Amino acid sequence: MFCRSVSWFICIFVAVLTAADYSDSHPSTESPTAGQVQEGKEAAAVDLGTLLDAGDSAVVTLVAGDTRLAAHRAVLAVRSPVFASIFSHGTLEATVPDVGGQLLRHLVAYMYTLQATQLARMAPQLLVAAHKYGLSGLKAQCEQQLASQLSIETAVTTAVLAIRNSCSTLEKTAATFIKTHILHVMATKGWADALHCQPEDLIEVLKLLSQPPAETSTPATGDSEVTPTSQLHMGHKKCSRAPVPAAKHTATCPTPTFDDVSVSFLRTLSAAEKGRRLIKAANDGTVKELQMLLAAGADVGATDGNKNTALHWAAWEGHVETASCLVGAGAEVDAGNWVQNTPLHWAAWGGRPAVVRLLVAASADPNARNVDGDTPLHFAAEHGRTEEATALLDAGADSGARNHKGKTPVDRARQFNHQHWIDRITRD
Template sequence: MFCRSVSWFIFIFVAVLTAADYSDSHPSAGFDPVLTVYHFGTDNQESPTSGQVQEVKEAAAVDLGTLLDAGDSAVVTLVAGDTRLAAHRAVLAARSPVFAAVFSHGTLEAAVPDVGGPLLRHLVAYMYTLQAPQLARMDPQLLVAADKYGLSGLKAQCEQQLAAQLSVETAVATAVLAIRNSYSTLKKAAAAFIKTHIMYVMATKGWADALHCQPEDLIEVLKLLSEPPAETRTLSAAEKGRRLMKAASDGAVQELQMLLAAGADVGATDGNKNTALHWAAWQGHVEAASCLVGAGAEVDAGNWVQNTPLHWAAWGGRPAVVRLLEEASADPNARNVDGDTPLHFAAEHGRTEEAIALLDAGADSGARNHKGKTPVDRARQFNHQHWVDRIRRG
């Protein structure tokens, strides 16, 4: 009996390690006669982050010798589809409260529903080694299985790997998974990623599929994106406005979204009556400008000398922002206190792409400022003959 148990133990332990597809980056630390049970957790019961995960050695370790003395009942079988894996009852019970309950009445075989063969191998391997599989792409279903079977340590590591692997293509599906299963760490990471890359995420097939097939889930994702952090909600109106303009100037779209969700005034101005949209236009931040326009920013707002965001985009050489503002019905013939239009600014600074976009939107090439100068006059005054030639060809 003892020899047969030893053979079973060696076979199962080696087979599990071999089948789990582990990376060479986790070499064995040598044989330990005590199989130690670890507990993963946090004080607030949320999914732990890398800084929160702690491995605490429990007082009651599983002595491998007891596995050999338990006879045939020491080994049980887990079944997932066509996959059958033998494992030690004591190991499964020590790692997973679910398996402890399943095998508490002498059961020798148990089905593991909703888990495919490869995932079952990863689960069993983790329970023996406490090492998460090193996969090129973490399978979200491994996270679900780890949660279902009470493997909190594996769950935490799966959340971390999925968060690290977020992309514009996977962000929506990952956010939905996290919301449905209350995976706090992954939910926060997915929300932050989507906020930062919102324009690109919305252009993916995943967003379109969610819009048509999972509208309720997408609504929950959007609610998650709109939640401002507590520290943002407590800011004064003046401080929100100042930060809004700073975020626009920096192109910090996520910050803009949080401030707007917290009640920042999209029309707030600085000392020269420049709005956040002025600053986004000047710096050429298309996503930031789009965010502000979508939030109701006045596209024709004039600053202290009546320069509009379109004036600033033409002056600063920002053709993409010029087109964005034109699509938002900005006035291509708006005049400042000197009577200059955005086309005058494009001419003065030799901005040909901006000029073509303005003309396409209906800018008046013959408009005269208060000194009687047309845009062509301004281009010649500043020695931009190439501008004149390009405009005439265009």
């Protein structure tokens, strides 16, 4: 038994020394940039004497599902502050959550050799694990590998991965790539999947894109089918000042094929015509036409006769993908129309919870006030929109805000007999 233990110790001794020598004399062709090396530098050597500390407790067990791996506590501790903390109190076995057996083997191998043998194939998984367990050198290598693999198809998922795992360098690289290929990226399955399954992550990507360089429409629900335009004629005795969009465009506008010829044609249009078409595309939810108009130089802040922007119309109609495109193109989320209603006012009023969530995630002000002092939450209360109200409250909406008549959102809900709204909001 003693001879076997000595043989194991000698093998580990030689392996660690070999890894240290290799790291010093053979810089990897996939090495991180100088800045990344400085940030992600790991110790190349382990105090081999500590491999024998405390006798049998020198070796601990890592468990991932059915996989059990024995490793030296000293090696794990010097590589990972997380493992150092786990095994600092005499623990001899630890479960490694959210890591499969194969990935665990690669992590342990890296901690012994500082070599990531499956980096090209497993960079995303290794990055997540490296971030979670504090393997800064491996994380830096994964960032560089993913940056080198960026493509139209992988750009969005890579950006989301970078955001979730605090990879600032990879975030910037992915954002620059997406900006350069924005229309092609937005046409990929990755963009569509993020839009419908990970809207919060996509909003973070859109925020990256907005930084300066170095669902389909659903019918409105609730008690009223009143439109912003029709409510204008109802006066203010029983309702807040209504959004008053210009009448919807009735002229047909053929959707051109998404190609360079079409974009070139759109560039020949006047700024006013491009703005008109952009608002119509937002109103209709025709994403490709909207993308082409933006590519042709249409002003994302163009307004109609009542100072409503394209984002106002996308919010009113509940066109989530269209609203997302506009936000990504730099649309002002808090733009006020002629009565200072914002897109968030419209989404809350019209019963568009997905758009409400998208706008507040893009930093729209949940307490914006129109000329009557009404907030989006007042509109949600007036029309009995509970899901929209919940999203607004989660974003910091003030439930006690009073408009110019001294009415709170609860007062407004009570005025319009929406007891279910009051019950839901007060319960939450």
